[in-house]
Amino acid sequence: MADLDLNPQSLSPEALQTLLAKRLPVRDAVLVSGDYSGVDLTHARFERVDARGAKFSGAKLDGSTWQQCQLDGADLSGCQVRSLNLSDCSLDRLNLKGASLTGGRVLRCKGAGVDFTQAQLSSLSIGDSQLTAPLMTGLTMQKCQWDKCVFSDLDASQAQWRQVRLIACSFSQARFTGARLEQCAFDQSALEGADFSAASTQSTSFFKCRGSALNFTGAVLEKAIFSQASLPQANFTQAVLTMAVLSGADFTSAQFNNATLGYCQCQSMRAPKASFAGADLTGSDFHGADLSDCDWRDANRSAICAPDPERLAAQSWQPAH
Secondary structure, eight states: OOOOOOOSSOOOHHHHHHHHTTTOOEESOBOTTOBOTTOBOTTOEEESOBOTTOBOTTOBOTTOEEESOBOTTOBOTTOEEEEEEEESOBOTTOBOTTOEEEEEEEESOEEESOBOTTOEEESOEEESOEEESOBOTTOEEESOEEESOEEESOBOTTOEEESOEEESOEEETOBOTTOEEESOBOTTOBOTTOBOTTOEEESOBOTTOBOSSOBOTTOEEETOBOTTOBOTTOBOTTOBOTTOBOTTOBOTTOBOTTOBOTTOBOTTOBOTTOBOTTOBOTTOBOTTOBOTTOBOTTOOGGGSOOOOHHHHHHHHOOOOO
8 A cells, every 4th residue: 555645734634534535544644733523533544643732532443553653642531442552652641531442452652641530441451661650540440451561650549450460560659549459460560669558459469579668558458469579668557468478578677567467378478677566467377487586566476377397397408418
């Protein structure tokens, strides 16, 4: 297919629809600040299009593909879109407030200040993308996958996420205050300084996560998985960790003050200089854990599962030379 010879000035909605009627990709077009509300862009393909500040509210965008496009400041607020595909696009200040995106894929995109406030994302795949200070307050997500994405200063306060996988991502200084996270996974992600205070989670995984000074104060972390995570100086004060798995994790100098750790699996956990002051440790298993120089004031340490001396001896056995 030959490239379309387009006028450098912004296309009118009518001119854009005329081009789309030819069923050819729209390449190198200018849609800057144009109003395309209500235009039918179903299955349209855009390549190297400049759509900065363009308005697409109410447009039909199902199955549309945008490659190497500039969508800075574009308005997709309130749009209901299925199978939207973005790759190598610029998304600074993209407005997705209240939008509903189902299916589709976002690859290698960059953007600062993308607004997902009160949006709904379902079955969307996002990979190798960088989002600086995205607004995700009240964002509802389910069955989405984020791979190797970088988030700086993310605000997901009060967000509701279910069955969302965020694998090998970076969440520097992210805020999940009061968020509801059900069956989510942050596996192998960097969580430096992330704030999960007052968050409510169920069966959420932090497997092999890393980062210092995380804040889980007052969070509900029932059946959470922290296996092999490295989270020194994390704050779990008054958190609920009932039946959580902390095996093999590093919680050096962490605070578990007045936390509930009932029936936790803490085998081989490394927590030297941690504080368990006032913690409920009923039925927890600390077999082989490093608990040197910990603070146990007012904690029911006697309710911890008794260590198995034979198992400890077997694990420390070395063959004779």
